[in-house]
Amino acid sequence: MSTPETTETAALAEETAGHGDISVGVAGSSNSGEATASATRITPGNALRPEDIALAVSRGTAKPSEDAAELALRLGDDALILAQRLGHWISRAPELEEDIALGNIALDQLGHARSFLSYAGGLDGRSEDDLAYFRREHEFRSVELFEQPNGDFAVTIARQFVVSYYQFELYRRLAQSTDATLAGIAAKAVKEVDYHRDHSAQWVLRLAHGTEESRTRMIHGFKVIWPYVDELFRDDELTARLSESGVAVQPSSLRADFDRLTGEVLAEAELDVPQVPAAPGGGRRGFHSEHLGYLLAEMQVLAREFPGASW
């Protein structure tokens, strides 16, 4: 806060103790001056900061367990990277309404990312901004699907269609999590993702049943995107532990519903499920396609150039 009121600072100091003692240091800057500097404040001095977001009704969210924090990081990174990709469409979509729609979907994703990353950072005292702007490529835990380039409009719709159906199944179950914070974020997100699902499904039908050209592009869009579907549903040691403790289900258990529901739409669009080999996909371990570096360079440049800047 650049113009803190003393009373508020005292109250906040007391409050942050309950939030896993989040103090935000701007990486590599010794004179940030204020322990709560943020690179994304809209209203300097009095904007909502991660430590204001209590995700449980009770005061003072509990610190996440290491495993829950890692899961929150994965899901937060997925949503963050997609929000950045979708934001690129603003002013470039085929029609004004679609500009607004993709911008709105990006905003929802960014909201989910902020909640997940704030929670993940609670483990070791990093803020959402530290995680978004000051991590390097290999520290991101998003799967490769989310960083795939926008391509033409049909590629973006194919990617959004897969993402929305996957996220819907994921959040629907995560809303039952034994981790109250993750459950709260997911219960909120699932209702928003339901709109995303409907929007992308309608575009799939429209393009597939449109003109020769739009149908050709929709088929191509799915062919480009489908290799990255498998990685969404891969289990690993972390997900095994989380499903033991009831925090989250195994990703593989979402596959049947995903296949059935996307299959219904594809059948209605008279499209076949693409028969393409799966990409290796190491996003959860920090191995990414060549596309992520460029995306991060653009997303992080301002925060790294002017650490602690606000507008």
Added chain:
Amino acid sequence: MYVSHPTAAAVAGENPPREQKTAEQKAWDLAATVCDPEIPVLTIEDLGILRGVKVTKEPDTADGGMVPAVQVTITPTYSGCPAMDAIRDDLTTAFNNAGYPRVDVELVLSPAWTTDWMSESGKAKLQQYGIAPPSGHSAAARHAGPIRLSLAVKCPQCSSLNTKELTRFGSTSCKALYVCQDCKEPFDYFKVL
């Protein structure tokens, strides 16, 4: 003592009787004067964004006396709703001006906001303002394929049901854009969530 939103507890009627206003209820009423910056005719109480108000006394560092401290809980309509920052500022200002030097605004995500929390008077105000209020109740997220049937939305200008959705995603996260086929006017519709 914690006053929670009237819809959160199963309280019958819009406004529970308040002959003797407690400090908490006074604070609630004050918080309820703050409007949504994107829909200036609706208060945060009308919208169901205001979830709780708590008043405590804290020692004043200046003279050792006690000053009232308020803790307000709000919930965003949508996860990425940018109005939250403005609402927080407005709440702080409103309380500071009313003699509450310490205000703490907290954002909660759970239980998730739904249009079902919008008050009837809020829906009427929306209609008068030219925004079609949410029609029907929110279904918990469906688990069927896409359903491409939409309920008719009434035009807030001429009350015609002959309206068409132009875009599901409109000027704000919470609204869709419609057009009336009879009076030809475009209007916003507050989406059911």
